Amino acid sequence: METREFIIDESSENIRLDVFLSGEMEDKSRSYIQGLIEKSQIKVNGILKKSNYKLKLKDIVHISIPDPVGLDIEPEDIPLDIVYEDSDVIVVNKPQGMVVHPASGVYTGTLVNALLNHCKDLSGINGVTRPGIVHRIDKDTSGVLVVAKNDRAHNKLAEQLKDHSMTRSYIALVEGILKKDEGTIDAPLGRHPVERIKIAVVKNGKDAVTHYKVLERFKNATLVECVLETGRTHQIRVHMAHIGHPLIGDPVYGYKKQRFNLNGQMLHAKKLGFIHPSTNEYIEFTSDLPEYFKKILNILKNELK
Incomplete structure (x- = not known):
């Protein structure tokens, strides 16, 4: 128990x-x-x-x-975009709309269901519902994440997450025009004091640091690169909203009136780097922006003409 x-x-x-x-x-x-x-x-x-x-x-x-009773996560023949794989890790490019692992009310169609169909050797540290899962990205965030195939690899990757040595870079499209070319948001995060399903900047929250850099400015939007120093739940989404520039398409922290018909926030896990658990060499992977993201950027670029 x-x-x-x-x-x-x-x-x-x-x-x-x-x-x-x-x-x-x-x-x-x-x-x-x-x-x-x-x-x-x-x-x-x-x-x-x-x-x-x-x-x-x-x-x-x-x-x-109580210990879970009779919950079996079934393998499902769901296509995987595998960026890299060896005997220790799998790096996958997760599409927007896919949940990473089963949770209450969601037991099918997840990345874990797809992974179980692809291979049986996943680490068991996080239990039967989250085999191999070292870190997560939100359902409606696309991009790269690493999965551990054994407990030793899992522990070594988790340690890198803990000491903030894992490289994680995201591309985000935010509302409005950021004046500074780059900056750092250092604001503690915790549960919203009233709306408990939300995360918020709170006085006694956990340390959270996001570094951002402007990549391109549009008519009323800015494309930024966000590098995580910490990895709190919804960190980029909450931090950018905190400075007055919520992510376009964000149904929780964004504007109520959205200008595009989107399925979620414009956030993509672009780059992931870590020390390989066996070779002890640094390896890094990148993921191209998905088509839906490129389509919105093209619309914004045409507005400037």
């Missing part, structure tokens, strides 16, 4: 117990959490509480999560 514990700070005061936990536990749905509360698997300060309990400062929330 897995256990988790949270200590409530000022940013989470007066929020319902189930709402808070559904925000903190991204891999669990609100209905699942409510079920745990009903089954006495969640306690606050050692006492059973209802779903609508309003959290207080310094409350200690303890969760006991």
Whole structure:
């Protein structure tokens, strides 16, 4: 049985117990959490509480999560764009719209389903639903990511993520005109104090640093390269919105009225580099912008003519 514990700070005061936990536990749905509360698997300060309990400062929330029962992630014959592969790692180019791994309510059509059909030797560190997954990119973000084929490779790649030595560069199309040619956004991120499904810049959040560089300016949009120093959830999307330039097409942090008919934010994982877990040599991979991205850029370029 897995256990988790949270200590409530000022940013989470007066929020319902189930709402808070559904925000903190991204891999669990609100209905699942409510079920745990009903089954006495969640306690606050050692006492059973209802779903609508309003959290207080310094409350200690303890969760006991039963082991999964009978959940089999099936291999699926889904095409993979493999950039590189050897006995330790697979580097894939993930398309926009594909979820990286199964989670509550999504058990098919994911990158993991496709990987299981392609090969059986994936690391088991992250359990049955996330075999081989070292890091993630959002469903509607396209681009390169690395998958570990064994636990040794997984541990070495995870260590590079932890010490920020892995190279991760993204191309983003943002609203408005950035005046500075380059800059750094150093702003801590955590759960939004009210809208718990969102990430926000918060006082007591986790350190988050994004470096950006302007690549091209359009009539009312800017193409930028973003290099991650840290890798927090939705980091680029929240950081760019924080400085007044949300990503075009972003349904969560972007403008309510969008000028293009898009399926999600204009964000592409362009470059990925790391020390190979066996050879100890630095290797780097790049991914071309997908066609939908190029199409929008061409529209913006034509507006300048």
